Amino acid sequence: MQRFKDEIVIVTGAGSGLGRATAGRFASEGAAVACLDLAEDAVRETAEKIGAGGAKAAAYTTDVSDADSVGATVSAAAADLGRPTILINCAGIGKLAHSHEMPVDEWQRIIGVNLTGTFLMCQAAIRHMLDGGRGVIVNIASNAGLIGQPWSAAYCASKGGVVMLTKALADEYIKSGIRVNAVAPGGIETPLQGKFGVPEGANIKRLLKITSPWGNATPEQVAGCVAFVASPEASYMTGSIVSYDGGITL
């Protein structure tokens, strides 16, 4: 399948996990891919791997929570590869904590990357998409944006925010040729899961509700769902939140 021939795709969080798999998936279907991540070496590795496979890719070291960094990167990507037509927001962080003990800095860091970062990237990309009269955005939410879970106030709030940001943008730009949707994964086999940690004294069994009997998805499985939502096959879809979670939220 070459569903993304002639498309210029920006993928954030492309240095690892879902973002890396998604960048590879779009490249394998003909897209030129701008790979963005805070982790310089990792994102360069992603772009080099795609380039070695014969597709076009460029790496950009970017902090999605910083408006200047986002603006400069999206302009550079547009100059290097062409006007972006697809944006996939995968960059994300998380950490479990007892809410009554959580430092406000930690709250702001998670909201800053997951929610504000997604907004800033959408804003910068939409400016280019409006010029071209078309565009597709897929934001990565989470089951944590649809149901509550303990020790996750900042993460759940950020992902719930991504859900409503997606719907609000979908409505605002519905007559501008820009589709905006979200994919809400459950567990994915990536390094992120190990970074959440377990707060002291927490009964880990309370997290069983977010564990699918099927185990975790692979990043490649989720990337396939993201690619479908971004593809012409989903051309009538906007404002949708697509759960891809092994039944966690059924």
Ligand SMILES: NC(=O)c1ccc[n+]([C@@H]2O[C@H](COP(=O)([O-])OP(=O)(O)OC[C@H]3O[C@@H](n4cnc5c(N)ncnc54)[C@H](O)[C@@H]3O)[C@@H](O)[C@H]2O)c1
């Ligand atoms: N892994 C899971 O179980 C799971 C479940 C549901 C949703 N998600 C979501 O999927 C997305 C991808 O996560 P993943 O599992 O691949 O994690 P990951 O840790 O493997 O990758 C996340 C990437 O985002 C990058 N990043 C972090 N902060 C950044 C910033 N400020 N600017 C730019 N890049 C930054 C990291 O460097 C990393 O490369 C996230 O939004 C996450 O919340 C993950």
